[in-house]
Structures are given as C-alpha cells and as structure tokens.
Amino acid sequence: MNEVTVTFHGAAGTVTGSCFEIQGANKTIIVDCGMFQGTRSLEKLNYEKLPFDARDIDAVILTHAHLDHSGRLPCLYINGCSAPTYCTKPTADILKPLLQDSAKLQAASVERRNRRADRAGLTPFEPLYTGPDITALFKHIQAVDYCEEIDLGNGVSFRFWDARHIVGSASIEINIAGQRILVSGDIGTGAPIYCADQMLGGYDHVICESTYGDRDREDMLISERREELAAFVEDTVKAGGNLLIPAFAVERTQAILEDFAALFDSGRLSPVNVFLDAPLAQKITRTILRYRNSGLDIMNRTNIRFIQSVEESKKLNRMTGMVIIAGSGMCEGGRIRHHLIRNLPNRHSRLLFTGFQVAGTLGSVLRDGAKAVRISGNDVLVNAEIANLDGYSNHADRKGLLQWTKDRGPVSGTIFLVHGEEKSLRSFADGLAESGSYPAAIIPALGEKWGLQAATLANELSSPRADARRLVAPRDWISQLAELRASVDQKIHTLKSDKDREKLLRGLRRALESVG
Structure with missing residues (x-):
C-alpha cells in the first residue's frame, strides 16, 4: 500500500506556526517550520520539544520567508537535522536578515524577563537560537528556481510554483509514493505565473491556507x-x-x-x-x-x-x-x-x-x-x-481563495484547510461546499495525523493534542488577565472620588477571596 501520512504540527486551527510533516516512500519531508505568534499560550509552543526527530528528516522545504513559516528553522539544526532546506533564491536572500533580527529580539526579550524581580532564583529563560545557529542553518540552504523539479530519491520529487504572495513565495507540488500533493503556502493577489509544460490540477490532496477565508475585500486600484x-x-x-x-x-x-x-x-x-x-x-x-x-x-x-x-x-x-x-x-x-x-x-x-x-x-x-x-x-x-x-494586503481574500482552488481542480482526494482562525476556516469550508468543488474539506487540529492514498479521501490516523482547542482560542487566560488589569486601571481613574475607588477595590478583593 502506497500510503502517505501528513501530520499538522502548526497552522492548524490557527494562523501561525506553519509546519507539516509528510512521510512516504521511506522519506520524511518537513514543509515550513514557523514561529507561533499571538497569545502567550501559542507562543509557548515555540519552546516545546520538536514533535518529531529532526535527525530523521530527509528534506525541509520552505514556502516563503515570513517568520510564521520560517522562524523555527534553526531549531531543526540545533536538534540534529542534517538535511537540506530548499527555498527560492529571493527567499534565501530575505531569510537571513529576518532570522538575525528574530534572534536579536529574542535575546533582548530574554534579558528583560530574566532581570525581573519575580524571576530571582528561577531557571533563566534562553532564546530559541542565536547568531551562530543561523550561520549553521545557512550551510544547509539550497536555493532552487521555480518550476525546477528536485529529485529527493525513492521516486520522490518536488517543484515550486509562484504563489504571488511576497517576493520568492511559493506553493509546493510534492510527488511521493505515486501521489501528487500540493501545499499552497500563502496565496497572494497577483496574477498567477504558471510553469510551462507542467500540468496544473489533478492533485490527489491539497493543503490550502485560509487566512482571509471569511471575507471579501473590495477591489482597490x-x-x-x-x-x-x-x-x-x-x-x-x-x-x-x-x-x-x-x-x-x-x-x-x-x-x-x-x-x-x-x-x-x-x-x-x-x-x-x-x-x-x-x-x-x-x-x-x-x-x-x-x-x-x-x-x-x-x-x-x-x-x-x-x-x-x-x-x-x-x-x-x-x-x-x-x-x-x-x-x-x-x-x-x-x-x-x-x-x-x-x-x-x-x-x-x-x-x-x-x-x-x-x-x-x-x-x-x-x-x-x-x-x-x-x-x-x-x-x-x-x-x-x-x-x-x-x-x-498580500493575501487572497475569500473569492480569490475559491478561485485558486477551482483552478487547481480536480482534486481526487481531500483538501485540508489550514493557516486560519476558526471563523475563516469554517466560512471557507462552507464556500467550497457551496461551490460543489470540495464538499468534505477537512480542518485539521494541532497534532492530527492523516493517511493519504491516491484518489481517495484521507483517513484520520491519530487524534489532535489534548490541549489543541485551548491553544488556538483567540484569548487565553493571560490575555484576559491583561485586559482585566487595563480595565480596572482605566475604571479606577475615571471614578470621581477616592471613596468610590476604595469601594471598587474592596469589591475586587471580596471576589478574589471567594474563589477557593
């Protein structure tokens, strides 16, 4: 059986942290390794142990340079990856200063947090990576052209299609175990550029971004x-x-x-x-x-x-x-x-x-x-x-996403919707169903693993992380605490007298004491 598996380690139920593990034909491919951004709960995922063994990776393929797709690449090599990271030449040129700036900001943030009085005696925070780690990564960067077919061995290959999102951005067509899989990357608004003499459409499975899947923008000159x-x-x-x-x-x-x-x-x-x-x-x-x-x-x-x-x-x-x-x-x-x-x-x-x-x-x-x-x-x-x-905006809106998927049909298996917040994902899935193109679009959750076969709907092989739904909530408890703190501060300064302020504080204390 020529089954392929895909595991969604990021950008599943959320916009950031793009990272997909594709396995088949005795090959392990990582598409993107991006930073999680947003709530503190999501950002903590950046510091977790990688959910796969970096030493087993045969190829890393990067859709584009934005940090939510590239920001954890150095972590792969810190953890023993020796495989090449493939990207377009513009992406390679942009990537280095982006990662260097990320390392600089991490170092400054860590220094500030470790100086806080409430951190005294605790294990100090450390940055995800430093300048030398970025240098180590770039020994493995291989820039390739759009449309060039790259042979990874065992009958596995890939090529980049221009995604028209930012300079150097790409969708990735992967041919593996007799299947043709397309990973959209971030889809832009520009006129598409096709690979001459290459078939567009007829994929077994598609992994498609959904950032603006719930809204249409007015065309603007x-x-x-x-x-x-x-x-x-x-x-x-x-x-x-x-x-x-x-x-x-x-x-x-x-x-x-x-x-x-x-x-x-x-x-x-x-x-x-x-x-x-x-x-x-x-x-x-x-x-x-x-x-x-x-x-x-x-x-x-x-x-x-x-x-x-x-x-x-x-x-x-x-x-x-x-x-x-x-x-x-x-x-x-x-x-x-x-x-x-x-x-x-x-x-x-x-x-x-x-x-x-x-x-x-x-x-x-x-x-x-x-x-x-x-x-x-x-x-x-x-x-x-x-x-x-x-x-x-460099992202296609709902109408643009629907047209993009239509142009890449027919898809004989499954379309997975990623890189979106819940409302966008659901709305885009409804739009695909209404169009008749993809009545069974799947919205994977963090950690889910799916089995892929040619011309067949995907089957779920493992459940998501137990905390997946909590992690992608738009407002975690830390965000709610910050909002409450700001609201209290604003309210207390708008009250007319110290008596009213003291009354408010007494009420807050009673509320806190009433909680076991």
Whole structure:
C-alpha cells in the first residue's frame, strides 16, 4: 500500500506556526517550520520539544520567508537535522536578515524577563537560537528556481510554483509514493505565473491556507489606495498628531514607501516627514529592490528618512505632524511599541493598520477597540483613532481563495484547510461546499495525523493534542488577565472620588477571596 501520512504540527486551527510533516516512500519531508505568534499560550509552543526527530528528516522545504513559516528553522539544526532546506533564491536572500533580527529580539526579550524581580532564583529563560545557529542553518540552504523539479530519491520529487504572495513565495507540488500533493503556502493577489509544460490540477490532496477565508475585500486600484493614504496623513497632520503605521518588513513597507514617493512626486501630498524607524525593514528594502522595480526612488529622498539608532528613534517622541513607520506589523515587538506608548493617549494621533492582525496580538486588541492596553509594563489609555487600510494586503481574500482552488481542480482526494482562525476556516469550508468543488474539506487540529492514498479521501490516523482547542482560542487566560488589569486601571481613574475607588477595590478583593 502506497500510503502517505501528513501530520499538522502548526497552522492548524490557527494562523501561525506553519509546519507539516509528510512521510512516504521511506522519506520524511518537513514543509515550513514557523514561529507561533499571538497569545502567550501559542507562543509557548515555540519552546516545546520538536514533535518529531529532526535527525530523521530527509528534506525541509520552505514556502516563503515570513517568520510564521520560517522562524523555527534553526531549531531543526540545533536538534540534529542534517538535511537540506530548499527555498527560492529571493527567499534565501530575505531569510537571513529576518532570522538575525528574530534572534536579536529574542535575546533582548530574554534579558528583560530574566532581570525581573519575580524571576530571582528561577531557571533563566534562553532564546530559541542565536547568531551562530543561523550561520549553521545557512550551510544547509539550497536555493532552487521555480518550476525546477528536485529529485529527493525513492521516486520522490518536488517543484515550486509562484504563489504571488511576497517576493520568492511559493506553493509546493510534492510527488511521493505515486501521489501528487500540493501545499499552497500563502496565496497572494497577483496574477498567477504558471510553469510551462507542467500540468496544473489533478492533485490527489491539497493543503490550502485560509487566512482571509471569511471575507471579501473590495477591489482597490493603487491610485485609490494612495488617495486613502494621503487622506489619512492630511487629517492627522492637520489635527496636530502623528500617523503611526506598524511595519511588516517584507513587501508591505516597500509598497507604502513607494506610495508616499508617488504622492510626493505628483504633488497630491505635501512633503511631510516620513520616518522609517525599523532597521530590519531597511535591510529588507535594500534586498527586495533587487527583485522589485517600481521606477520610484524610495532610498534618496530628503523627507523619507531612515532612522538607525535607538537614540534617534526616541527623539521622534518629541515631534508631531509626521508619519512613523515602525516594526512590528502586529505590534508584538520592535520600536512601534514605544511610539504607541507616547501616541495612543493623544486623541489627535492615528494608528493605521495595513495587514492581518493575528488573534491575541497587541495589534488585534487595538483593532478590536480596546480602550486601554498594557505595553512593556505600562498601562496606556487609547484615545488615538484606530484605522485600517486593506489595500496593502498580500493575501487572497475569500473569492480569490475559491478561485485558486477551482483552478487547481480536480482534486481526487481531500483538501485540508489550514493557516486560519476558526471563523475563516469554517466560512471557507462552507464556500467550497457551496461551490460543489470540495464538499468534505477537512480542518485539521494541532497534532492530527492523516493517511493519504491516491484518489481517495484521507483517513484520520491519530487524534489532535489534548490541549489543541485551548491553544488556538483567540484569548487565553493571560490575555484576559491583561485586559482585566487595563480595565480596572482605566475604571479606577475615571471614578470621581477616592471613596468610590476604595469601594471598587474592596469589591475586587471580596471576589478574589471567594474563589477557593
């Protein structure tokens, strides 16, 4: 029996932590090894022991460089993996600075946490990996071209199809044990580029992302997107505030800078100061410009300034009437956080999101209307306006995902839906059923293992982790505690007298004492 198995170690019931183990024909393939992001419960998974033996891996195949797909790759080699990691050349070029920045942020976070008084005498935290671990990983990186068939032995091969998500992103077609399996990676919005003389469709099984599986976006021309951006800037500057844009380092930052350059060149927007306060995004920008040519100069402008040092970054807190683009895109780290502390209480400022906010992240909490948040130990009131500009998304929406799956039919076995939150996954599954294409789409949970055979529906071989449902909940107890703490702080400061504040505190104490 030529059975193949797939085990979902990440991006199952959640958006992040992409990692799929495919076994068959005496080969073990790992597709992606990404970081979990979002709630503290999910983030703790990054520090768990790998759910497979890294020494048994025959090949690692990376769909693209984003950390939720690549962020744990060094851990494979720390744990004894000696197999090559295959990716496209642009992905290889982008990957190194992304992982180096990740290691730097981990080191800084660990140092802060270990200094806390309540950690005295406890086992110190350690980063997932360091610079030398990234160097070790890159000894195993093999860059290959789109459409090139790579032979892994035993009749197993794969090729990359352009996924049109970010520079270098790919879907992966795997031929194994007489089966043809397609892993979508993240699907973009660009016009598809097909491999000449290669069949598209006719797969046995498909693993498809579902990030925006529950929503359709209105089609937006670049000119319309730029007009909206200009309006956001003008309204904020006129009010005397600052416009903060949390930066996704790859593609999103470059598109935003290109839009500003076009608005300045056309005279549509007066030359306000735009500060890119994200050292990683600066490095990535220089790399991406080798592959992306818009004809707009974004590197040599007097009013688009690249901030380098922390001291320069802090000086921005004394200025108004400007645009600050700072990492990270979901406000989970980086310099955006100290800008948020300074600007969120200001009702004249504005926070503009330009990308998906994973449930449990600070970005999602702000997007959903929190009136107070806790940032780096500071309780911060949210008076600034929170806005979204969806025109920068590099993810296909529901309509785009449905078209993508239709174009890759027929599928004679099963389509698995991954890389989405519960609402998105369910909505996309319903859409597939309504279309008549995939009435039995499967939404796997963390840790589930499925058996795959040619032209046959998949069969479940093992159950998910016992804690799978709790782990992917959008708000874990840690998130709820932070929200409650911020709510109490906000409420106590809005009460009119100390008597009322003392009454509130007495009530809270009674509630705590009543719990066994």
